[in-house]
Amino acid sequence: MAIPLQYNIRNLFARKGSTLLTAVGIGLVSWVFIFTLALAGGFQAALQETGSHENAIVVRNGSTAELTSILPRDVAAAIESQPEIARAPDGTPLVAHELVVVWNLERKNGTSTNVVVRGVTPKSFVLHSKVRLVEGRMFRPGLEEVVVGKLANARIAHLGVGDKIKLAGHAWSVVGVFDAQGTSFDSEIWGDVELFMPVFDRPVYQSVTFRLDDPSHFAAIQKRLESDPRMSVQVKHEDDFYAAQSATLAGLLRGLGLFVTLIMALGAVFGALNTMYAAVGARTREIGTLLALGFSRGAILTSFLIESVLLATLGGLLGCLLVLPVNGITTSTTNFASFSEIAFRFQVTPMMLLSGMIFASVMGALGGWFPSRNAARRVIVEALRQA
Amino acid sequence: MRYFRLIWANLLRAKRRTFLTVFSIAIALFLFCTLRTVITSFEASLRASEATRLVVRHGASLVFPLPLAYRERLVQVPGITGVSYGNWFGGFYQDPKNQFAQFAMDVPTMFDLFPEVLVPADQIQAFRSERTAAIIGKALAKKYGWKLGDPVPIVGTIYPGDWRFVVRGIYEGKTKDVDESSLFFHWDYLNESMPEGRKNQVGIYWIRVQSPDMAADVSRRVDAMFENSPQPTKTETEKAFQAGFISMIGNVQLLLTIIGSAIVFAIMLVTINTMMMAARERTTEIAVLKTLGYSDGLILRLVGGEALLVSLLGGILGCGLAALVFRESDFTAGGFFPNFRVLPETILAGLLLAVLMGILSGIVPAVTAARLQVASALRKVA
Numbered sequence: 138m139a140i141p142l143q144y145n146i147r148n149l150f151a152r153k154g155s156t157l158l159t160a161v162g163i164g165l166v167s168w169v170f171i172f173t174l175a176l177a178g179g180f181q182a183a184l185q186e187t188g189s190h191e192n193a194i195v196v197r198n199g200s201t202a203e204l205t206s207i208l209p210r211d212v213a214a215a216i217e218s219q220p221e222i223a224r225a226p227d228g229t230p231l232v233a234h235e236l237v238v239v240w241n242l243e244r245k246n247g248t249s250t251n252v253v254v255r256g257v258t259p260k261s262f263v264l265h266s267k268v269r270l271v272e273g274r275m276f277r278p279g280l281e282e283v284v285v286g287k288l289a290n291a292r293i294a295h296l297g298v299g300d301k302i303k304l305a306g307h308a309w310s311v312v313g314v315f316d317a318q319g320t321s322f323d324s325e326i327w328g329d330v331e332l333f334m335p336v337f338d339r340p341v342y343q344s345v346t347f348r349l350d351d352p353s354h355f356a357a358i359q360k361r362l363e364s365d366p367r368m369s370v371q372v373k374h375e376d377d378f379y380a381a382q383s384a385t386l387a388g389l390l391r392g393l394g395l396f397v398t399l400i401m402a403l404g405a406v407f408g409a410l411n412t413m414y415a416a417v418g419a420r421t422r423e424i425g426t427l428l429a430l431g432f433s434r435g436a437i438l439t440s441f442l443i444e445s446v447l448l449a450t451l452g453g454l455l456g457c458l459l460v461l462p463v464n465g466i467t468t469s470t471t472n473f474a475s476f477s478e479i480a481f482r483f484q485v486t487p488m489m490l491l492s493g494m495i496f497a498s499v500m501g502a503l504g505g506w507f508p509s510r511n512a513a514r515r516v517i518v519e520a521l522r523q524a
Numbered sequence: 525m526r527y528f529r530l531i532w533a534n535l536l537r538a539k540r541r542t543f544l545t546v547f548s549i550a551i552a553l554f555l556f557c558t559l560r561t562v563i564t565s566f567e568a569s570l571r572a573s574e575a576t577r578l579v580v581r582h583g584a585s586l587v588f589p590l591p592l593a594y595r596e597r598l599v600q601v602p603g604i605t606g607v608s609y610g611n612w613f614g615g616f617y618q619d620p621k622n623q624f625a626q627f628a629m630d631v632p633t634m635f636d637l638f639p640e641v642l643v644p645a646d647q648i649q650a651f652r653s654e655r656t657a658a659i660i661g662k663a664l665a666k667k668y669g670w671k672l673g674d675p676v677p678i679v680g681t682i683y684p685g686d687w688r689f690v691v692r693g694i695y696e697g698k699t700k701d702v703d704e705s706s707l708f709f710h711w712d713y714l715n716e717s718m719p720e721g722r723k724n725q726v727g728i729y730w731i732r733v734q735s736p737d738m739a740a741d742v743s744r745r746v747d748a749m750f751e752n753s754p755q756p757t758k759t760e761t762e763k764a765f766q767a768g769f770i771s772m773i774g775n776v777q778l779l780l781t782i783i784g785s786a787i788v789f790a791i792m793l794v795t796i797n798t799m800m801m802a803a804r805e806r807t808t809e810i811a812v813l814k815t816l817g818y819s820d821g822l823i824l825r826l827v828g829g830e831a832l833l834v835s836l837l838g839g840i841l842g843c844g845l846a847a848l849v850f851r852e853s854d855f856t857a858g859g860f861f862p863n864f865r866v867l868p869e870t871i872l873a874g875l876l877l878a879v880l881m882g883i884l885s886g887i888v889p890a891v892t893a894a895r896l897q898v899a900s901a902l903r904k905v906a
Contacts, residue, residue, distance in 0.1 A: 158797035165790035169783050176779065199684045201620055204587065240585050241758075248771060251586065305584065338754075369684070385621070393562075397555055401787050404551035407544040408794030414540065415801045470774035476586065478772070 139436050140427065145444040148416070149451075156448060159412045163452030163500055164459065166398060166405045167493040171460045173394025174492070175483040177387045180470065183481035184383035187320040188375030191352060192264055195345040195362065198369040202382060202474035203237040203343040212368045213342050219361070221354040222347045225263065231348040233261040236330050238337055239477045240304055243294045250469075251477040252293060253321075254304060256330030256337075264346050267320055273298040273313030278329045284313035286323035288467065288480035296326070305336050321379070321472065324480045346375060382474040402500055409504025413445050417512040424512050425520030438513035445505020446498050453497025457490045527822070531830050538802065542834065545798045549838025549881065550845065552791035553874045557846035559784045560870045563777050566770050572640065572701040573762040575736035580729040580746060581765075583756035589725035590755050597749065603742045604731050608633035610711055611727035615678040615687065617668070624664055625706040626678060628714040637730050640698040641708075647672070647693035655713050659693035661704035676707070683714065700865060730762075788877060795885040799831045803889035810893050811901035824894040831886025832879065839878025843871045 149156045188194070195216055196206035208216075213234045222230040236256035243249050259278075262268055276282035283304075285296045295301065301308040309328065317323040334340055349355055359372040417424070427437060464485040472479040535542045580598070582588040589611070598607045613626035631652055635641065643651070643659055651657045660670060670676060670691050678687045689709050697704050715723055733742050743759040750757045760768075803810075810823060818826075847866045 155797050155801065158793045162790045162794040162797075165786045165793075169786050172783065172786075197684060199679060199681055201681060205614065205681045238585060239587050241583075249768070250772070381620075397559070397783060397787070400551055400555055401790070404548035404787075404791050405794065407548040407551075408791070408797065411541055411544050411794070411798045411801070415805075418805075468775050468779070470776070471772035476772075478774075 138432065140432055140440040142443065145440060145447055148420075148444060149448060152416070155412060155415070156451075159409060160448055160452035160455060162408050163405050163449050163497055164455035166401050166500065167453045167456035167497045168460050169401060170394070170398040170496050171456065171485060171489050171493040172463060172483075173390060173398065174489045175460070175463060175485045176468075177390035177394065178486065178489065179481045179484040180390065180479075181380075181383045181387040182484055183319055183321055183323075183479060184379045184472065185376060186267070186318070187322060188377070188379040189264075189266065190374055190376045192346055192348055192375035193355060193358065193372055194375045194378050195347075195370050195372050196343070196378075198363075198371045200371075202472075203235070204239060204475045204477075206343045208234070208342045208345060208368075208370070210341070212370065213345050215365070215367060216345045216347070216362060216370075219347075219358055221350055221358045223350040225260070229260075231260055231263060233258050233264050233346045234330065234342040235261060235344050235346065236333050236337070236339060236341075237343040237475075238333075238339065239475065240326075242302075244292055245294050250293070251471070252289060253325040253475060253477045254333075254337075255322075255325050255327050256333030257327050258330055261327075261346075264348055265317070265322060267318045268315050268322055269317075270313050271316045273311075276312055276328055279332060280329075281307055281309050281332070282312045283309045283326050283328040284315055285311055285327070286325050287314055287316050288323040289326060290314045291467075292324075292469070292478075292480060302326070305338075307336055319482055321479050324469075324478055382472055386470070386473070398496075402496070406500050406504045409445060409449065409501060410507060412448070413441065413505050413508035414511070416444070417441065417508045420512075421515065421520050424515050425517050428515065428517045429521065434513040438509045441509035441512050442502065442505045445509065446501040449497045449501020449504070450494065452501075453494040456497065457493055460485055460490075460493070527826060527829070531826060531833055534806075534826075534830055535833065541798060541802065545795060545834050546838045546841065548791050548794055549835055549878065550842035552788050552881075553839050553842030553878055554846050555787050555842075556784050556877060557843055557866055557870050557874050558850075559780045559787075560873065561846070561850065561864060561866050562780055564867050564870060565864050566773065566776070568701045569703065569766040570763055570770070572697070572699065572703070573766055574640070574732075575761070575763070576733050576739070577637065577762045578731045578733060578739060578743060578746075578759055579762050579765040580731060580757050580759045581727070583747070583750075583758040586727075588755065589727055590729065590757065592724035592726055594726070594729065594750070594755075594757075598729060598731055598746065601731075601742065601745055601749070603733050603738045603745075605734055606633065606637050606732035607729060608637040609726045609729045610634070610708075611714060611725070612682070613678075613680065613709075613714070614682040615680040617676070617678055625703070627706060627708050628711040629708045630711045634708065637732055640702050641695045642698055643693045643695045650692040654690065654692060655710060656689055657692035658689035658707050658709040659695050660691055660707045662694055662696050663704040664707065665691070665694050667705070678707075683718070685717075731759075788881070792881050792885060795831075795835070795881060796888065799834075799885045799889045802830075803827055803893055807896070807901050810896055811898045814896065814898045815902075820894040823896075824890045827893045828883070828886040828890035831889070832882035835878045835882030835885065836875075839875050839881075842878075843874040846874075847871060 195208065196203060197208060200206035217230055217232045222232060225231055238254050239251045240254045241249055242252045270284065271287065276284050283302065290296045296311055298311055298314060300311045302311055355374065362370055362372050424437060463483045466483045467480055468483070469478050469480040471477065582590055595607055595609060598604060608630050610627045610629040613628055615626055616623050635648065647659070651659050658676060672691055672694065674691045676689045676691060678689065680687055733739055739761050746759045747757050813823065850864055850866055
């Protein structure tokens with residue numbers, strides 16, 4: 138027969154101070170665990186979701202980012218004429234040639250940072266389907282007007298609707314703000330590519346993005362373009378292209394997080410061991426009584442183990458609650474592939490919370506195992522005799 | 525100190541508990557040192573920067589180069605005693621994951637401007653006299669097992685193509701803060717290989733001024749000189765330039781501090797719990813000591829001293845482990861931290877933190893023990 142769960146719950150309440158201290162200790166470990174996952178996840182999501190799988194992006198062969206890519210106009214035209222490209226309702230191919238430069242701008246807090254300035258075409262707004270104008274209006278082609286991403290709008294000085302921003306010696310009117318749903322476009326400034334080319338003195342494109350008429354045609358168009366003697370390019374799925382940019386840093390963040398939490402968990406397990414050993418020690422007589430009443434050694438082992446896991450789960454729950462306010466907080470780092478600032482939000486997912494809870498329970502189980510075994514091995518007579 | 529043996533004996537009585545507590549504190553301090561070292565190794569470039577060296581780059585964007593012709597004009601600016609230049613090459617070895625810094629440098633002037641890069645004289649000679657020669661840092665040589673005379677193929681991203689350099693020198697840093705994982709090659713070689721439209725373009729000029737207090741003045745003068753040209757400049761001290769790079773990484777410092785505080789706080793709670801349990805079990809004993817004439821103050825010091833000793837032992841273990849592990853293992857996190865080294869300041873801070881943890885975790889049980897009423901304490905247990 139099993140010892141009622143009530144026994145464990147009451148015991149935890151009987152030692153309120155000790156229970157709370159241990160639970161908070163374990164809770165903080167799962168907090169750090171979820172915190173680092175949310176950081177790495179948010180960064181990766183921002184880049185990964187920037188690209189869409191139904192789009193393909195073409196850059197110069199060897200370039201890992203648009204910034205180091207160069208595609209002359211004739212190359213862009215040759216790409217545009219490929220048959221596998223989807224068509225807009227008006228029959229024109231769904232292709233966007235874009236220009237990308239990085240500009241040094243002032244943050245609202247006075248420090249400076251590098252911001253991506255992207256020259257786009259009307260098709261860019263179709264291809265990057267997550268982008269929606271949320272304030273003001275679209276820039277008019279041929280005029281010195283730009284629209285800005287919502288995170289750039291929030292963090293960089295002079296990017297409010299109605300402001301003028303100085304780029305390449307010209308003053309550009311900010312006429313609108315767009316929401317790109319947390320992707321890296323949210324940290325960018327967009328304007329007319331045909332106007333940008335002469336103004337920024339860059340007579341070439343950096344990338345060509347197009348929509349495939351059928352995803353299965355990717356391999357064919359990739360092979361044809363990459364072996365075309367007129368150009369030296371590489372063709373990638375747009376989502377893969379951006380995911381590759383985030384791989385190093387996200388991996389590093391995850392690695393650091395895992396390293397820190399695993400070692401820290403060891404410390405917390407030591408703490409749980411101490412608490413449970415003390416709990417077992419203080420209840421020697423109780424254990425003797427339980428044994429005398431006929432509870433099996435297995436039942437006692439299970440009971441103490443449950444108590445420890447319960448304690449840790451309580452901590453895990455606390456950690457999950459404390460980490461929730463972090464969700465959605467914006468922070469920034471540099472995308473080293475483009476040498477520009479990328480703002481992103483902490484992303485706490487239910488999966489992460491679950492992992493945090495499991496992580497805490499495992500700590501509890503580990504910390505409870507030896508003391509519980511110790512409890513189960515007591516000899517009745519000796520245990521009862523003890524003061 | 526004559527009571528040290530009493531405290532020590534108390535610790536040894538509950539060996540398992542002492543061991544677990546010391547180790548959990550050691551773990552907290554080990555992590556503290558690790559996270560702190562992440563921050564300090566980011567800042568190594570700041571410590572390595574020379575106060576008399578300034579960086580001149582394109583005023584608006586690092587994508588745009590400056591003309592080679594600026595060199596002649598910079599040399600003439602009063603207060604400037606040396607000018608060198610170079611380009612960030614941005615290539616990789618075999619796989620995009622194998623990244624390290626490569627710079628195309630103006631060879632005749634680079635050793636004058638960068639006295640902290642130490643290369644044997646014969647190797648400098650060999651490097652100078654061969655167009656495709658390169659010098660590499662000691663750490664880089666060790667990482668890939670490159671020796672003098674080895675070919676190093678690099679795939680260019682900014683300057684596309686397969687480049688091939690020959691190692692003719694291996695440099696060491698003058699101080700430990702100098703990065704030893706870069707590759708330098710001839711700027712002339714890069715320039716000759718460029719098509720007509722991309723020739724004579726310089727990424728960065730480094731200039732040396734006579735004394736640090738002239739830096740601000742010279743910066744202003746240089747920027748004013750090019751203000752109305754198509755390529756305006758931005759001049760700042762090397763330190764400010766590096767600080768700009770570090771700030772690009774974002775709020776890492778804040779995030780790591782948050783994580784570090786959470787760790788230390790968590791372990792401190794656990795330690796407080798342990799110390800309270802230890803004191804509670806010994807209520808009778810403390811009452812007996814008081815009966816024997818031990819004063820309240822002495823009891824306070826005995827119980828508090830025990831907590832302090834445990835923390836300090838944990839601190840020494842944790843900080844010592846961090847210093848040892850990262851020195852022996854050449855940890856670089858995939859080249860991200862070329863200079864991962866625990867600074868003495870970090871160890872000192874760690875030990876102070878351990879003392880603080882000891883005081884905070886010992887204060888409650890110590891005060892409780894000191895205030896203990898002998899009669900009631902003895903009665904309770906009996």
